[in-house]
Amino acid sequence: MIGEKTKELLLANEADLIIPAENVATVLYNHPLEHALLVLSKVGYNQIPVLDSDDRLVGLISLSNIVNRMMGLTGFDVKLLENLTVADVMEVNVPCVAENDLEEILHLLVNRPFLPKIDQNGVFCGIITRKEVLKSVNHLVHQLEKEYVLLAKAPLKNHA
Amino acid sequence: MIGEKTKELLLANEADLIIPAENVATVLYNHPLEHALLVLSKVGYNQIPVLDSDDRLVGLISLSNIVNRMMGLTGFDVKLLENLTVADVMEVNVPCVAENDLEEILHLLVNRPFLPKIDQNGVFCGIITRKEVLKSVNHLVHQLEKEYVLLAKAPLKNHA
Numbered sequence: 294m295i296g297e298k299t300k301e302l303l304l305a306n307e308a309d310l311i312i313p314a315e316n317v318a319t320v321l322y323n324h325p326l327e328h329a330l331l332v333l334s335k336v337g338y339n340q341i342p343v344l345d346s347d348d349r350l351v352g353l354i355s356l357s358n359i360v361n362r363m364m365g366l367t368g369f370d371v372k373l374l375e376n377l378t379v380a381d382v383m384e385v386n387v388p389c390v391a392e393n394d395l396e397e398i399l400h401l402l403v404n405r406p407f408l409p410k411i412d413q414n415g416v417f418c419g420i421i422t423r424k425e426v427l428k429s430v431n432h433l434v435h436q437l438e439k440e441y442v443l444l445a446k447a448p449l450k451n452h453a
Numbered sequence: 454m455i456g457e458k459t460k461e462l463l464l465a466n467e468a469d470l471i472i473p474a475e476n477v478a479t480v481l482y483n484h485p486l487e488h489a490l491l492v493l494s495k496v497g498y499n500q501i502p503v504l505d506s507d508d509r510l511v512g513l514i515s516l517s518n519i520v521n522r523m524m525g526l527t528g529f530d531v532k533l534l535e536n537l538t539v540a541d542v543m544e545v546n547v548p549c550v551a552e553n554d555l556e557e558i559l560h561l562l563v564n565r566p567f568l569p570k571i572d573q574n575g576v577f578c579g580i581i582t583r584k585e586v587l588k589s590v591n592h593l594v595h596q597l598e599k600e601y602v603l604l605a606k607a608p609l610k611n612h613a
Contacts, residue, residue, distance in 0.1 A: 296598025303594065330529060334520045339499040356516040360494045369490060369531040371523070399594065403587045406566065423583045427563045430590050434463065434559065438456025443601040 295396055298441065302433040303395060310393065310429065311410055313419040319344050322351050322380040327371070329379050330359050342409050342417055343383045349415040352383035390421065402426055455556055458601065462593045463555060470553065470589065471570055473579040479504050482511050486537040490519050502569050502577055503543045509575040512543035550581065562586055 295303075304310070318336040320329045322343050333341060333356050340355035362382055363369045388401050389409045398421055401408055407422040437443075455463075464470070478496040480489045482503050493501060493516050500515035522542055523529045548561050549569045558581055561568055567582040597603075 295594045296603070298603045299594050299597050327529065330520065331524075334517060334524060337517055339516065356499065356520060357494060357497055360490065360516060360520070363531070364491075364494060369487065371529040371531060399587065399591050403584055403591065406583075423566075423587065424563055427559065427583065427586075431559050431563065434455045434459050434593075437459050437597075439606070441603040441605055443456070443458045444604060445601055446599070 295399075299433065300395055302436055302440075303429050304393075305432055305436075306429060307393060310425050311419045311421055312425070314348075314417050317342065317420055319417070320354060320379050321346065322378065322383065324379045326359055326362065326374040326377040326379060326382065329354050330356075330374070333359070340406065342420070343379050344417055348417055350387075350389065350409050350411050350417040352380075352385045353387050353409070354379050354383045358382040358384065393421075398426065455559075459593065460555055462596055462600075463589050464553075465592055465596075466589060467553060470585050471579045471581050472585070474508075474577050477502065477580055479577070480514060480539050481506065482538065482540040482543065484539045486519055486522070486534040486539060486542065487531070489514050489539050490516075490534070493519070500566065502580070503539050504577055508577055510547070510549065510569050510571050510577040512540075512545045513547050513569070514539050514543045518542040518544065553581075558586065 318332055318338065319342045320332055322345055333354070339357070340353050342350055343352040343354050345351050359374065359382060360369070362377060363371055363373050365373055387409065388405065389411045390398055390401070391411060391413070398408060402423050407420045409420055410418045412418055478492055478498065479502045480492055482505055493514070500513050502510055503512040503514050505511050519534065519542060520529070522537060523531055523533050525533055547569065548565065549571045550558055550561070551571060551573070558568060562583050567580045569580055570578045572578055
């Protein structure tokens with residue numbers, strides 16, 4: 294469990310924690326794979342959300358997913374992407390968050406560069422990134438002992 | 454400045470913070486670009502360090518760097534990588550750390566997925582990743598109010 298004061302410091306800029314959907318590059322699941330490659334190379338991110346036509350999150354697609362499909366017996370070939378769509382290579386069953394549950398977010402971000410946020414209908418709302426969380430962590434660790442005296446609960450050991 | 458007790462909690466598993474060079478995939482600056490593409494697609498990372506023949510860090514190369522060079526006038530073409538080496542597309546002047554300076558690490562990781570660590574001769578020692586730092590952050594935020602009572606220094610406002 295994360296203590297209340299710790300949470301308060303971490304969430305001081307909670308409004309900035311989520312990058313809203315309108316500012317996130319996405320592709321549709323039925324887009325041609327070469328289109329997704331173009332989008333990914335333009336936006337400069339390694340991985341972006343995949344939506345259906347009702348804006349529901351259905352997966353994530355990364356440059357790795359696409360480049361792996363370009364590998365033929367004699368080397369890489371973009372022609373191998375022909376007739377493939379985003380749905381053919383995207384990662385599904387991606388962990389999402391529905392609420393700003395700090396414990397869950399910090400736990401899941403250990404293994405993912407970002408977390409999609411969805412509403413109760415599965416509609417994509419935005420992403421929570423390691424970048425924004427690390428900004429909050431910087432705030433926490435710099436403010437903590439400025440704002441609080443930390444009194445050890447257990448008998449003092451070597452941190453007097 | 455980060456307080457001493459905060460640092461102690463963050464560095465409780467300091468030994469795990471750095472992934473040593475022998476466990477990190479790298480390429481040489483004079484490798485053909487298609488070889489780097491192969492390595493990147495195999496390792497599943499978006500970006501890896503580039504070394505010279507004396508193991509000194511000279512840059513980073515990412516899938517994006519390579520895919521962008523594959524973009525021709527009529528679409529993507531792997532042939533455009535022919536005769537190019539890693540040095541032609543790698544990112545140079547990459548921020549590195551020489552010591553485990555926690556403030557610097559947490560600051561730089563806001564904008565980078567990982568930080569290369571080098572010794573005084575520029576030799577690549579390993580990387581510090583957001584993943585490992587976020588593990589430490591999880592330890593910090595969960596232990597903080599278990600181990601310490603936080604007494605507000607300023608007059609109490611709404612966090613009684």
